[in-house]
Amino acid sequence: xxxxxxxxxxxxxxxxxxxxxxxxxxxxxxxxxxxxxxxxxxxxxxxxxxxxxxxxxxxxxxxxxxxxxxxxxxxxxxxxxxxxxxxxxxxxxxxxxxxxxxxxxxxxxxxxxxxxxxxxxxxxxxxxxxxxxxxxxxxxxxxxxxxxxxxxxxxxxxxxxxxxxxxxxxxxxxxxxxxxxxxxxxxxxxxxxxxxxxxxxxxxxxxxxxxxxxxxxxxxxxxxxxxxxxxxxxxxxxxxxxxxxxxxxxxxxxxxxxxxxxxxxxxxxxxxxxxxxx
Amino acid sequence: xxxxxxxxxxxxxxxxxxxxxxxxxxxxxxxxxxxxxxxxxxxxxxxxxxxxxxxxxxxxxxxxxxxxxxxxxxxxxxxxxxxxxxxxxxxxxxxxxxxxxxxxxxxxxxxxxxxxxxxxxxxxxxxxxxxxxxxxxxxxxxxxxxxxxxxxxxxxxxxxxxxxxxxxxxxxxxxxxxxxxxxxxxxxxxxxxxxxxxxxxxxxxxxxxxxxxxxxxxxxxxxxxxxxx
Numbered sequence: 001x002x003x004x005x006x007x008x009x010x011x012x013x014x015x016x017x018x019x020x021x022x023x024x025x026x027x028x029x030x031x032x033x034x035x036x037x038x039x040x041x042x043x044x045x046x047x048x049x050x051x052x053x054x055x056x057x058x059x060x061x062x063x064x065x066x067x068x069x070x071x072x073x074x075x076x077x078x079x080x081x082x083x084x085x086x087x088x089x090x091x092x093x094x095x096x097x098x099x100x101x102x103x104x105x106x107x108x109x110x111x112x113x114x115x116x117x118x119x120x121x122x123x124x125x126x127x128x129x130x131x132x133x134x135x136x137x138x139x140x141x142x143x144x145x146x147x148x149x150x151x152x153x154x155x156x157x158x159x160x161x162x163x164x165x166x167x168x169x170x171x172x173x174x175x176x177x178x179x180x181x182x183x184x185x186x187x188x189x190x191x192x193x194x195x196x197x198x199x200x201x202x203x204x205x206x207x208x209x210x211x212x213x214x215x216x217x218x219x220x221x222x223x224x225x226x227x228x229x230x231x232x233x234x235x236x237x238x239x240x241x242x243x244x245x246x247x248x249x250x251x252x253x254x255x256x257x258x259x260x261x262x263x264x265x266x267x268x269x270x271x272x273x274x275x276x277x278x
Numbered sequence: 279x280x281x282x283x284x285x286x287x288x289x290x291x292x293x294x295x296x297x298x299x300x301x302x303x304x305x306x307x308x309x310x311x312x313x314x315x316x317x318x319x320x321x322x323x324x325x326x327x328x329x330x331x332x333x334x335x336x337x338x339x340x341x342x343x344x345x346x347x348x349x350x351x352x353x354x355x356x357x358x359x360x361x362x363x364x365x366x367x368x369x370x371x372x373x374x375x376x377x378x379x380x381x382x383x384x385x386x387x388x389x390x391x392x393x394x395x396x397x398x399x400x401x402x403x404x405x406x407x408x409x410x411x412x413x414x415x416x417x418x419x420x421x422x423x424x425x426x427x428x429x430x431x432x433x434x435x436x437x438x439x440x441x442x443x444x445x446x447x448x449x450x451x452x453x454x455x456x457x458x459x460x461x462x463x464x465x466x467x468x469x470x471x472x473x474x475x476x477x478x479x480x481x482x483x484x485x486x487x488x489x490x491x492x493x494x495x496x497x498x499x500x501x502x503x504x505x506x507x
Contacts, residue, residue, distance in 0.1 A: 064444050066383050110501055112496050152401075155495070
């Protein structure tokens with residue numbers, strides 16, 4: 001018997017069926033350890049105690065590899081939104097005793113899900129969680145608190161649309177990088193496009209109104225001057241049948257794009273994208 | 279809606295968190311995720327009782343991979359939402375961060391391999407259980423135990439060794455996740471000497487009862503706009 005091999009090496013040789021002294025070395029190790037139970041457990045009936053096992057087949061290769069785990073994307077460019085799933089009141093503070101600011105229904109005037117943007121972390125009050133959300137209401141920038149149970153699944157976007165009324169340009173950012181830029185028409189002096197923090201809440205297509213172009217997006221922004229407009233005077237993003245007026249201060253508050261630009265934007269901008277109008 | 283089957287529930291949801299979630303009043307419509315899972319069950323069951331052709335075997339394997347993908351979608355969404363909402367601290371936050379990255383990696387691997395045959399990701403609503411340490415922990419224990427039991431049930435039916443190697447590699451990681459969250463929950467990490475498999479019918483019944491899989495919000499329409507213009 002040669003010099004005693006390390007237990008790990010001996011087991012490796014024994015399992016892989018290496019010839020030579022491995023079997024007897026392992027046997028010596030096991031006997032020395034007095035580990036009869038281990039010995040019985042490692043030995044197959046056919047191989048016999050201390051006898052090297054037949055060569056094992058080669059290890060099969062996996063059909064696919066699992067990639068290296070990646071951390072979540074950075075937070076500053078991510079926005080969460082959720083749909084209102086049951087009619088509720090948005091309140092001035094967490095809790096049912098706080099003042100009601102506005103009633104939130106499940107559907108928008110366009111019969112799409114009524115979305116709200118989630119602002120910050122939730123707070124627990126009265127045994128339930130409350131979330132601060134951005135509202136599609138006047139005045140601009142309005143937020144309120146709603147019970148978590150009134151909202152559906154969280155969805156995430158990493159885009160942000162910025163409309164500059166002075167330069168009459170719209171810029172879409174994705175993860176903080178510019179991916180789209182286009183000239184726009186904005187509201188006239190008598191019906192200005194409202195400034196503030198808003199969001200995109202639905203997408204309309206397949207209608208036949210050349211004035212609005214091929215695609216339109218509903219936003220949470222409301223005109224402060226056209227409050228009697230059908231459905232409350234919401235501001236949209238849409239195409240046009242008069243592209244020569246773009247860029248310019250030409251609308252009733254909506255943000256107009258050329259038809260080519262609104263279709264390009266439509267392919268890049270998900271619903272729930274925050275909208276900054278400045 | 280009836281709660282999860284008692285036997286399964288006792289073994290994978292001892293805390294009752296999923297049952298609690300299932301008692302909420304949110305509307306739930308079974309989506310593509312569960313329909314595909316059931317379809318996979320039927321295909322795989324057929325291959326057990328007859329000499330299956332190569333095409334049938336492949337279809338059965340793909341159905342099982344899609345079943346695995348559905349479970350990974352669920353878990354990845356759960357941990358990702360927990361991390362994003364930021365309500366967890368300390369060991370729980372660390373666990374959610376690491377395990378979430380693993381589950382997303384599992385999703386990425388299955389998606390890449392399945393390509394156009396992959397089921398689409400459904401929409402998940404966890405009804406706030408990711409936003410409280412207690413409910414997060416209880417739900418995570420249930421989901422991880424469920425995942426281990428589901429893999430144990432389907433893995434023996436995989437006909438391709440290459441698929442089996444990949445799936446076993448994922449399943450053992452899920453078992454580690456289960457032990458980790460059980461330890462954080464103050465439970466015995468490995469409570470039993472043998473893990474009972476859970477059939478797709480039981481698994482989908484349980485997931486169904488949680489109301490975690492929901493219809494997507496309707497964000498587009500064809501009506502004419504009434505915007506200010």
